Amino acid sequence: MMGAGKRHDLLTRAVKTYGKDAQMDMAVEEMAELTKALCKVKRAAPGCETAAAVSNVFEEIADVQIMLDQLRIIFGGSTIDLEDGKLDRLKRRLDRHDGIDYNNEEGWRGSMLRTFLNRPGGERRD
Numbered sequence: 001m002m003g004a005g006k007r008h009d010l011l012t013r014a015v016k017t018y019g020k021d022a023q024m025d026m027a028v029e030e031m032a033e034l035t036k037a038l039c040k041v042k043r044a045a046p047g048c049e050t051a052a053a054v055s056n057v058f059e060e061i062a063d064v065q066i067m068l069d070q071l072r073i074i075f076g077g078s079t080i081d082l083e084d085g086k087l088d089r090l091k092r093r094l095d096r097h098d099g100i101d102y103n104n105e106e107g108w109r110g111s112m113l114r115t116f117l118n119r120p121g122g123e124r125r126d
């Protein structure tokens with residue numbers, strides 16, 4: 001496995017060699033390939049086809065991760081703080097979710113989703 005410093009140097013070299021525009025286009029292309037791989041894995045027949053589809057998903061995740069790292073280099077910043085904030089919000093949502101039993105009338109009646117769906121002009125789901 002390549003160390004973080006060498007990885008960063010290599011990706012910086014790629015951005016300098018090919019240019020920011022080309023690498024942003026490549027990021028979009030790789031994200032589209034991952035999108036396609038994810039759609040395909042759900043339709044794969046059990047057995048060899050599924051194994052190949054899952055293998056392809058991993059390939060595309062790696063490609064996208066490499067391009068995400070180059071995007072951070074291009075835009076000159078880290079996403080660690082943003083990720084931490086978003087992960088904190090996700091944890092709070094999951095904690096709230098775990099506290100609500102949707103099979104329990106009390107849980108559904110008191111949920112924010114019900115409130116949202118039943119707002120004036122909203123689609124009623126009762």
Ligand SMILES: [Mg+2]
Nearest residue numbers: 030033060063
């Ligand atoms: Mg790819």
